[in-house]
Structures are given as structure tokens and as C-alpha cells.
Amino acid sequence: MSETTDAPVITGADPASFPHSVLADRHPALIRRVRDAFPYGPEQHRALDALLKSAVEGTVEALDGDAWWDAWGVAEYVGRSWFEVPFLWSESYFYRRLLHAVGYFGGPPWSAPWQGVDPFRPFKLAELGGPEAREEIAALDRLAGLTEAEQRTALLHGSLWGNRADLGFRLQRAGDHDDDADGAGAGELVADDGDVLWRLLPGAGTLLLVADNAGCELVPDLLLVDHLLRHGHVERAVLHVKPYPYYVSDATTADVVDAVRHLAAAGTEHGRRLWSALADGRLALRAHPFSCGPLPYAEMPDDLRAEFAAADVTVMKGDLNYRRLVGDRMYPPTTPYRDTTAYFPGPVAALRTLKSDVITGLAPDTEARLVAAEGQRWRTSGTHALIQVRT
Numbered sequence: 001m002s003e004t005t006d007a008p009v010i011t012g013a014d015p016a017s018f019p020h021s022v023l024a025d026r027h028p029a030l031i032r033r034v035r036d037a038f039p040y041g042p043e044q045h046r047a048l049d050a051l052l053k054s055a056v057e058g059t060v061e062a063l064d065g066d067a068w069w070d071a072w073g074v075a076e077y078v079g080r081s082w083f084e085v086p087f088l089w090s091e092s093y094f095y096r097r098l099l100h101a102v103g104y105f106g107g108p109p110w111s112a113p114w115q116g117v118d119p120f121r122p123f124k125l126a127e128l129g130g131p132e133a134r135e136e137i138a139a140l141d142r143l144a145g146l147t148e149a150e151q152r153t154a155l156l157h158g159s160l161w162g163n164r165a166d167l168g169f170r171l172q173r174a175g176d177h178d179d180d181a182d183g184a185g186a187g188e189l190v191a192d193d194g195d196v197l198w199r200l201l202p203g204a205g206t207l208l209l210v211a212d213n214a215g216c217e218l219v220p221d222l223l224l225v226d227h228l229l230r231h232g233h234v235e236r237a238v239l240h241v242k243p244y245p246y247y248v249s250d251a252t253t254a255d256v257v258d259a260v261r262h263l264a265a266a267g268t269e270h271g272r273r274l275w276s277a278l279a280d281g282r283l284a285l286r287a288h289p290f291s292c293g294p295l296p297y298a299e300m301p302d303d304l305r306a307e308f309a310a311a312d313v314t315v316m317k318g319d320l321n322y323r324r325l326v327g328d329r330m331y332p333p334t335t336p337y338r339d340t341t342a343y344f345p346g347p348v349a350a351l352r353t354l355k356s357d358v359i360t361g362l363a364p365d366t367e368a369r370l371v372a373a374e375g376q377r378w379r380t381s382g383t384h385a386l387i388q389v390r391t
């Protein structure tokens with residue numbers, strides 16, 4: 001057995017753990033927010049009540065008639081507490097249940113008026129209309145005075161730190177009255193393979209970017225892609241988004257449309273170029289079903305593996321993608337990133353702010369310094385970030 005498969009799979013069983021707080025606090029808070037944001041009918045309120053009860057006190061149940069979900073191993077966990085099954089799995093299951101409760105998946109069209117209505121859309125739109133999004137646009141003027149290499153690094157870091165405060169994270173932070181990561185500037189990089197990433201890009205044909213959140217994360221992601229296309233660092237980019245709403249603010253195709261329209265409406269040349277790149281295929285969108293699956297990428301299906309294998313480099317954005325990439329396990333932090341990603345069929349970079357327990361690839365002195373300064377808080381506070389690359 002290796003260090004990578006020996007590490008325990010993370011669950012929410014320990015009441016003092018981060019996953020426990022997500023399941024016990026973040027999910028009920030999210031149900032309340034969604035309920036308040038829409039004039040749902042009695043059927044949806046009943047379903048949300050049932051979900052709230054199940055999520056906090058209940059056990060995993062089969063999702064009747066949901067063949068898609070059956071494919072992800074629900075049978076294995078039926079009857080077990082949400083807190084005991086793998087955290088990666090129970091969170092995904094929660095989001096699938098939430099979408100069922102609000103009627104997102106509908107039924108026959110004539111009886112499914114809420115089909116396709118994204119329950120997180122009001123929060124995503126509020127973010128795109130807010131001060132942080134305005135600041136992102138204003139910062140573009142400041143970029144113009146920099147060299148190309150400086151612009152590229154600034155855009156990479158903008159994309160990285162855009163991941164700092166996804167809406168789920170903010171929800172819990174608001175409850176904690178602790179706003180360390182909200183609206184704060186960039187914090188510390190605990191690993192920085194930025195140079196390795198640039199070396200992979202010159203002349204590279206296709207960049208595959210697995211997006212994370214909509215709004216103030218997706219906008220800088222798109223600005224980075226625009227820059228790499230414009231300056232010939234890549235010929236083509238493929239942006240993987242979610243096929244349906246997920247983890248509160250995860251980007252779907254509708255969110256890409258909103259972000260590009262936002263950039264275009266602000267009169268930026270970036271918006272116009274992205275629009276053209278989508279039109280001529282230099283920027284393509286992809287929404288693979290596995291993106292909303294509750295499993296690590298090590299278990300990805302063959303067609304997705306082939307897509308990653310065909311890319312010259314894959315960039316995984318965000319905390320959840322990191323958990324899925326390296327495996328949602330309590331590794332010793334110095335476990336090499338290259339070992340946990342050895343299965344991945346091509347060069348793979350992770351751009352992630354630290355918002356959950358999983359971490360690999362730290363230098364021993366970095367880990368020692370973080371622990372001495374903060375105990376284990378650095379793992380989940382969202383104030384640290386990393387750029388890790390496996391060539």
C-alpha cells in the first residue's frame with residue numbers, strides 16, 4: 001500500500017471536523033437561503049423540509065426514479081448516516097437532493113414549471129452586479145501598462161484568488177462572523193509552480209480548463225483564457241463547466257454566457273474577443289456528466305480520460321476539483337502532488353485556495369511554519385492558496 005491509498009477517506013463523523021460543520025450548518029443555511037430566494041409552492045416547501053430533516057438527522061435514501069444518480073453508488077450507502085459516508089459523496093448527494101426538491105429536474109414538461117430554474121441564480125447574479133465584479137473590470141485598465149509576462153502572471157493570480165470565496169464558503173463565514181477571506185487581498189501561496197505552468201504553455205495546442213465558480217471567479221478565468229489565446233500561448237481552449245447547478249456557485253453554460261455578456265456590456269475588448277473565440281471554436285464549452293458526480297477523478301469514465309489525455313495541459317480550478325483530483329483523503333501534507341495525480345492522463349495543474357482539509361505537495365518547512373502559526377486552521381480558512389503542476 002502506498003501513502004496515497006493509506007490516507008483515510010474524509011467523512012463528517014467527527015463533530016469537531018470541518019466536514020461535519022458543512023453537513024450540519026452550511027447545508028441547512030443553504031436550504032434557508034434558497035427557500036427565501038424563490039416563491040416556491042407548497043410541494044417544494046414540503047420537499048425542502050424533508051431534505052432539511054434528512055440532511056441533519058437522517059440517513060442516505062435511494063433517489064426514486066433517478067437512474068443518473070444510481071450510477072454513482074447510492075446503493076452502497078443507503079441507510080447510512082450522511083455523516084459517516086465519504087464527505088465528497090455526501091455533499092454531492094445533498095446538491096442532487098436539493099435540485100430534486102425544488103423541481104429542477106422536472107418531469108413531463110406540462111407538469112414541470114420549475115424545470116431548469118437554477119436555485120442559485122439570484123446569488124450568482126448579485127455577485128456579478130456587485131462591487132467585486134466592478135473592481136475586476138476596473139483592474140483591466142491597470143493591466144494595460146504591464147509587460148505581457150507581468151499581465152499573464154497577474155491574470156493567473158486573479159484567476160487563482162478568484163476562487164477565494166465561493167458562495168458556499170461565504171455562507172458559512174457569514175454565520176461564523178469571521179470574514180478573514182471575504183474581500184481580503186491575496187494571501188500566501190503555500191506552493192507556487194507558476195513557472196512550470198508557463199513552460200508547458202508556449203506552443204501548447206489545447207488548454208483544458210476545468211472551471212469552478214461562476215461570477216467573480218469565472219470572469220478572471222475567462223480573462224486568463226483570453227490572454228493565452230490572444231498571445232499565442234495556446235491555440236485552443238476548452239472550458240469544462242457543470243451540466244447543472246452544483247455546490248452553490250459552480251459555473252454552468254448559462255453562467256459563462258452571463259460572464260461574457262458582463263464583460264461585453266462593460267465595453268471591454270476582452271468581452272468581444274471571448275465572444276469571437278466562442279463563435280469560431282478557439283474557445284469551446286463542455287459539460288460532462290461526471291463533473292457533477294460524487295467521485296474522485298481517479299474513477300473518471302474513459303471518454304473523459306480521453307479528453308484530458310488529448311489536452312496539452314489541464315488546469316483544475318478550485319477546492320472541490322482539488323479534492324477530486326488528488327482524492328478526498330487526510331494525507332500527510334508532504335505527500336507528493338505528483339504521486340496523488342500519477343493516474344491523470346496528462347500534465348495537470350491545480351489552482352486552488354485552501355478551503356478544506358485536503359492538502360498534498362507541501363515542503364516540510366512550509367507545513368511546519370503553517371502549523372506553528374495557525375494550528376490546522378490554514379487548511380480551511382481560504383487565506384492560503386497554491387499553484388501545483390505535474391508535468
Ligand SMILES: O=P(O)(O)OC[C@@]1(O)O[C@H](CO)[C@@H](O)[C@@H]1O
Pocket residue numbers: 022026091163166168169212213247317318319320321323355356
Ligand atoms: O470548489 P470551491 O468552490 O473552491 O470550494 C467549495 C467549498 O466551499 O465547498 C466544500 C465544502 O462544502 C469545500 O471543498 C470548499 O470549501
